[in-house]
Amino acid sequence: xxxxxxxxxxxxxxxxxxxxxxxxxxxxxxxxxxxxxxxxxxxxxxxxxxxxxxxxxxxxxxxxxxxxxxxxxxxxxxxxxxxxxxxxxxxxxxxxxxxxxxxxxxxxxxxxxxxxxxxxxxxxxxxxxxxxxxxxxxxxxxxxxxxxxxxxx
Amino acid sequence: xxxxxxxxxxxxxxxxxxxxxxxxxxxxxxxxxxxxxxxxxxxxxxxxxxxxxxxxxxxxxxxxxxxxxxxxxxxxxxxxxxxxxxxxxxxxxxxxxxxxxxxxxxxxxxxxxxxxxxxx
Numbered sequence: 001x002x003x004x005x006x007x008x009x010x011x012x013x014x015x016x017x018x019x020x021x022x023x024x025x026x027x028x029x030x031x032x033x034x035x036x037x038x039x040x041x042x043x044x045x046x047x048x049x050x051x052x053x054x055x056x057x058x059x060x061x062x063x064x065x066x067x068x069x070x071x072x073x074x075x076x077x078x079x080x081x082x083x084x085x086x087x088x089x090x091x092x093x094x095x096x097x098x099x100x101x102x103x104x105x106x107x108x109x110x111x112x113x114x115x116x117x118x119x120x121x122x123x124x125x126x127x128x129x130x131x132x133x134x135x136x137x138x139x140x141x142x143x144x145x146x147x148x149x150x151x152x153x
Numbered sequence: 154x155x156x157x158x159x160x161x162x163x164x165x166x167x168x169x170x171x172x173x174x175x176x177x178x179x180x181x182x183x184x185x186x187x188x189x190x191x192x193x194x195x196x197x198x199x200x201x202x203x204x205x206x207x208x209x210x211x212x213x214x215x216x217x218x219x220x221x222x223x224x225x226x227x228x229x230x231x232x233x234x235x236x237x238x239x240x241x242x243x244x245x246x247x248x249x250x251x252x253x254x255x256x257x258x259x260x261x262x263x264x265x266x267x268x269x270x271x272x273x
Contacts, residue, residue: 016178016179016180017180019178019179019180019211020155020176020178020180038240041240041243044209045211045244048178048179048211049211049212052178052179052211052212052213055179056179111212111215111216111248112211112212114248115211115212115244115247115248118247
């Protein structure tokens with residue numbers, strides 16, 4: 001028999017006051033999956049950074065636009081997809097930030113993608129500006145990432 | 154609501170202590186920005202930021218410190234950070250902050266560090 005896959009979905013307006021709701025939604029499901037506390041922290045931060053980028057960059061703070069968060073719990077992985085219809089970007093042009101350079105240029109922001117990649121096992125962008133931009137992030141379910149009581153496939 | 158608060162405390166030796174509490178993200182980063190801007194406007198450039206009661210920080214929160222540090226240092230001051238939980242320190246560490254900022258265990262250590270710099 002095929003293993004059951006569970007999906008969850010949240011759609012909220014693109015606004016920073018939704019970040020808390022998004023974080024709680026995702027960590028709530030991740031906690032149910034059985035992830036350890038430090039993994040929950042990583043998932044929480046990655047989702048926040050991805051959603052913040054949508055609010056700030058894709059939609060330029062237009063709160064009439066929607067952000068969609070889809071979660072998929074597969075036997076060996078937790079998949080998070082965040083989708084918007086705003087302005088896209090070129091993921092390959094985003095480099096690892098050099099903090100000294102940032103400081104020198106007084107640049108703020110732009111650290112989110114680096115954090116997302118550090119926090120998650122897989123991060124992948126699919127960009128189609130104005131139609132569908134999507135970031136897909138994966139956290140593996142392994143004996144190292146979940147509580148011992150949870151069975152790992 | 155989780156919320157975020159900054160409490161400002163002025164010590165006798167001219168050092169300003171900002172105690173952060175709660176959740177610092179893109180929604181609440183403006184409150185921290187306002188608190189630091191107030192310090193600059195009041196010409197208080199020796200700043201200690203206490204993270205003991207901060208539960209969460211995202212890059213939007215870290216960005217605020219980067220936005221002010223140059224201005225503060227150009228005026229002979231500094232922003233020293235204290236009392237971070239392991240969770241918060243981890244995020245600062247990932248982005249290389251320990252090389253750029255004084256991150257200390259206690260407010261007393263930070264005050265001491267300011268006193269040392271003054272002697273030099």
